[in-house]
Amino acid sequence: MVFARNRLSGFKRQLSSLVFCIAAMSASLSIEASELTPAQADQARLLSSQTQWLRARTLATPHPLGVQTLSIEKQERKDQHGTRWVSVYQYHYSLQSARLLLIDIQNNEVVKQTTIDSVHLPLNDTEIEFAKSLLDDDKLLIEKLQLAQIQRSELALASLAELDVKASIYEPLNPSDVCHRQRCALVSLFDKTRTVFTIEPIVNLSTLEVSDLHPQ
Numbered sequence: 001m002v003f004a005r006n007r008l009s010g011f012k013r014q015l016s017s018l019v020f021c022i023a024a025m026s027a028s029l030s031i032e033a034s035e036l037t038p039a040q041a042d043q044a045r046l047l048s049s050q051t052q053w054l055r056a057r058t059l060a061t062p063h064p065l066g067v068q069t070l071s072i073e074k075q076e077r078k079d080q081h082g083t084r085w086v087s088v089y090q091y092h093y094s095l096q097s098a099r100l101l102l103i104d105i106q107n108n109e110v111v112k113q114t115t116i117d118s119v120h121l122p123l124n125d126t127e128i129e130f131a132k133s134l135l136d137d138d139k140l141l142i143e144k145l146q147l148a149q150i151q152r153s154e155l156a157l158a159s160l161a162e163l164d165v166k167a168s169i170y171e172p173l174n175p176s177d178v179c180h181r182q183r184c185a186l187v188s189l190f191d192k193t194r195t196v197f198t199i200e201p202i203v204n205l206s207t208l209e210v211s212d213l214h215p216q
Contacts, residue, residue: 036083041072044086044103051101051110053092063093065130065205070121075102089121091183093206119183120171128167131185131203136160138210144199149191157191164190170202182206186213 036044048069068091075085088101098116103109123131135141136159145163146156157163170186172179183205189197200213 035074036072036086040083040086040105043105043108044072044088045069047103047108047110048088048090048101051113053095053097053099054113054115061094063206065093065127067092067094068124068126070124089116091119091121093183096182096206119181120169123167123169123183123185127183127185127205128165131167131187131205132160132165134203134208134210135165135187135201138201141199141201141210145189145197148197148199152195154191154193160189162192164194166190167203178207179204 049067070089070091071087073087073089074083075087077085084104084106086103086105088103089098090101091098096119098119098121100114100116101110102112102114104111142157142160145160149156166188167185170179170184174180178184179202185203185205187201187203189199189201191197198214202211202213203209204211
């Protein structure tokens, strides 16, 4: 897919350091949930980074998120003692493709690669922080949020950092929606009083575009 190239280049410069710094954090959360040791997770991550992708849905276009490891999970098998089999779920933003790798930790090899015909795998922390940075850069959105607070007789926020932000993968019911085939984040925003805003932004992580779930 062709992006608005100037905007993409600008965000690349602004967000590359952000993506690098929080990548380790997102991986660690998946590791804890799957009962893997840090060494086992690092091993799985290294093997997955060395494994070529099977195919691309579109021509590869550079993207600031690159390849995202969404989760690294221990695979339970009958009569298995210890950890041997690990599942790694990834999404490649440049290729717009998701995959599952089955890794044999004991033999240090990828034994199977499966293309996943869906973009709606859960977001990792890197993607969530990326989405938040795009929202914080959207002056029109900030103005709408400020107006909503003023209408509730509250002080207008200065930045998105003052809000509690919850994001999840957005899976639209309408198959013609662009987020049906591209990774998008649905964002809920809460102020310090725990009041939720009626404004629910949708961040298209592929095109870097921000829209509203309920446009006025």
